Amino acid sequence: MSNEMDRRDFLSRSWKVGAGLIGVAGLWTTADLLWPRVDAAAGEVRTVAADAVPADGVIEVSAAKAYLTRDAAGEIVAINEKCPHLGCRVPFCESSGEFECPCHGSVFNRLGEFREGPTPRGMDRFLVTVVDGMVIVDTGNTISGPGKGDPESIDEPPAGPSCSEGSGHA
Amino acid sequence: MSRRERPSPQIVDGKRVLGIVPGTPAVGDRKVPASDDLVMTSPHLLVRHAVAAIFVLLIVLALALFFDAPLKDIADPTNTPNPEKAPWYFAALQELLALFHPQVAGVLVPTAILIGLVALPYIDRSPRMGSGTRKVAVTTFTVFLVLWIILTIIGFAFRGPNWDWVWPWEEWHGEL
Amino acid sequence: MDRIRSSTIGRSLFRSPDRATERDRAAGHWANFFLHIYPVKVRREELTFRYSAFLGVASLVLFGSLVVSGIYLMFFYVPSPASAYGDINTIQNDVAFGQYIRNVHRWSAHLMVLTVAAHMARVFYRGAYKSPREFNWVIGVVLLALTLLMSFTGYLLPWDQLAFWAVTVGTSMADFVPFVGDATRTVLLGGGDVGSATLLRFYVLHVAVLPTAITLVVTIHLWRWRKDSMLEQGGDQ
Structure with missing residues (x-):
């Protein structure tokens, strides 16, 4: 009697396990299929001569979607254009010498360090190497930006008026 | 009288009761509205739905006549518009x-x-329904x-x- | 009309020729495929504007309008960054009634988000989500989410500045979801950034996956509405 029940039990369980396996296989296949192929754009980008990187401003290298500038010690820094908040491209405001995000009003200093706004951290950076006097930006290698509470490593208060018209924002 | 005491074959309304099954009705213990609260869907509800549908379509067709869907410049990944608004x-x-x-x-x-x-x-x-x-x-x-x-x-x-x-x-x- | 219904062809179409008594009309109702989503009888209060403001019907009508206008647009649109924007321009300037159809599609979409949300609010204030209709409320919430997804995926397709950046911002939110956020975003975008893969993926979601899902879920929603239409809810009315 108990043997008969076991067989019934076994069969009833096996079809459920079978259905489950097919389901898992289906999900797996779908995920694998939809997973994008390796992004060809990510990688090392030869940009400009190291001498061309300014210490008091930034230059944009659109091929790497990055800004190049120099930190307090004179080292070259590559800053990811994308706002760490929600991915908007952050333009550099020449008049104030700050990065000002148009989407939610986050503001960063020349090194992408946090000044104000809702962003969770400073602007992300890319790994930089200098080979034969050329700056190579490794866009496949992102370094999380400096934390929100970290002190700024350069002392450059806003040089002039902000680029946004409405300056009444506190 | 309780169900057990009920006398078997009985003529009610010209039909013979063959047996009574104890338990709750198939719909559960939910109340079914009395029949005088009910009206035929066709035409009463259908007409109202048709009017509502025509009304909605007219609104859409009129809006589409007077207000064009926006189309900005072609997408440019290097330039975020300011302000940038979500839908x-x-x-x-x-x-x-x-x-x-x-x-x-x-x-x-x-x-x-x-x-x-x-x-x-x-x-x-x-189970209370009224918003008050x-x-x-x-x-x-x-x-x-x-x-x-x-x-x-x-x-x-x-x-x-x-x-x-x-x-x-x-x-x-x-x-x- | 009655003459047509009682002709040989009319009988084969409608099955029940007479519409004199309630029984006739019920028979005609049962024999009609399009009426089968309706119960034969409804409670009298369901006829009033106060009851539902007909917001559910409005949502369904708008969905229909979106399907029709969307199919028109599909004839003239190729989902690739090279052609999408130009196709919209062609639709607006060269296709007969193209601009108008696009307007209808856009306005129907905006209004559908409104009516679905308003429908939910009306159902809430009527207390209609209570037993035995709890699950139909849940299905309704799913439909609200599907409607928003539908709108959002459609928003990218014109491939203009509005579309590109709204989707960039919208999908960046996923980054902050713990554990699965990054993977979800990568699969959705088909890469790290909004690009040609994203456009194609959003298009497929917008014209195939989501409409099918909405149709299925709406069917369940309406089926349960019919099944539950005779059940009384709550204590006091």
Whole structure:
């Protein structure tokens, strides 16, 4: 009697396990299929001569979607254009010498360090190497930006008026 | 009289009762409306639905006549427009994102709203229907609804470049 | 009409020729495929504007309008960054009634988000989500989410500045979801940034996956509405 029940039990369980396996296989296949192929754009980008990187401003290298500038010690820094908040491209405001995000009003200093706004951290950076006097930006290698509470490593208060018209924002 | 004592074969309404099954009716113990509350769907409800459908279609067809769908410049990944606005139904979310950490505004709040809505009928188990008799549920829902509408209007019409405050009658930045 | 219904062809179409008594009309109702989503009888209060403001019907009508206008647009649109924007321009300037159809599609979409949300609010204030209709409320919440997804995926397709950046911002939110956020975003975008893969994926979601899902879920929603239409809820009315 108990043997008969076991067989019934076994069969009833096996079809459920079978259905489950097919389901898992289906999900797996779908995920694998939809997973994008390796992004060809990510990688090392030869940009400009190291001498061309300014210490008091930034230059944009659109091929790497990055800004190049120099930190307090004179080292070259590559800053990811994308706002760490929600991915908007952050333009550099020449008049104030700050990065000002148009989407939610986050503001960063020349090194992408946090000044104000809702962003969770400073602007992300890319790994930089200098080979034969050329700056190579490794866009496949992102370094999380400096934390929100970290002190700024350069002392450059806003040089002039902000680029946004409405300056009444506190 | 109890079911057991019922005399067998009995003529009721010209039909013979063959047996009585104890238990609850198949629909459960829910009340079924008395038949004089009911009206035929066709035509009473159908006519009203047809009128509603025509009314809605007329609104759409008229709006489409007078207001063109917007089309800006071609997408340019190197240039973020300022201000950058989400579609109006996400304006409240975008407004929250400007106020709080994205993990709170972009993840916690939407998830909480969705779970709250799904769980609502399982939390509010009281059988009372009229909105005057269930003050807690109605008040909570209304507060959230009004807040959401206010945030939507602020995000949609009261935000300008760099997400700074603007007055919609002075500068208009809403996009539909 | 009655003459047509009682002809040989009319009988084969409608099955029941007479519409004199309630029984006739019920028979005609049962024999009609399009009426089978309706119960034969409804409670009298359901006829009033106060009851539902007909917001559910409005949502369904708008969905229909979106399907029709969307199919028109599909004839003239190729989902690739090279052609999408130009196709919209062609639709607006060269296709007969193209601009008008696009307007209808856009306005129907905006209004559908409104009516679905308003429908939910009306159902809430009527207390209609209570037992035995809890699950139909849950299905309704799913439909609200699907409607928003539908709108959002459609928003990218014109491939203009409005579309590109709204989707960039919208999908960046996923980054902050713990554990699965990054993977979800990568699969959705088909890469790290909004690009040609994203456009194609959003298009497929917009014209195939989501409409099918909405149709299925709406069917369940309406089926349960019909099944539950005779059940009384709550204590006091």
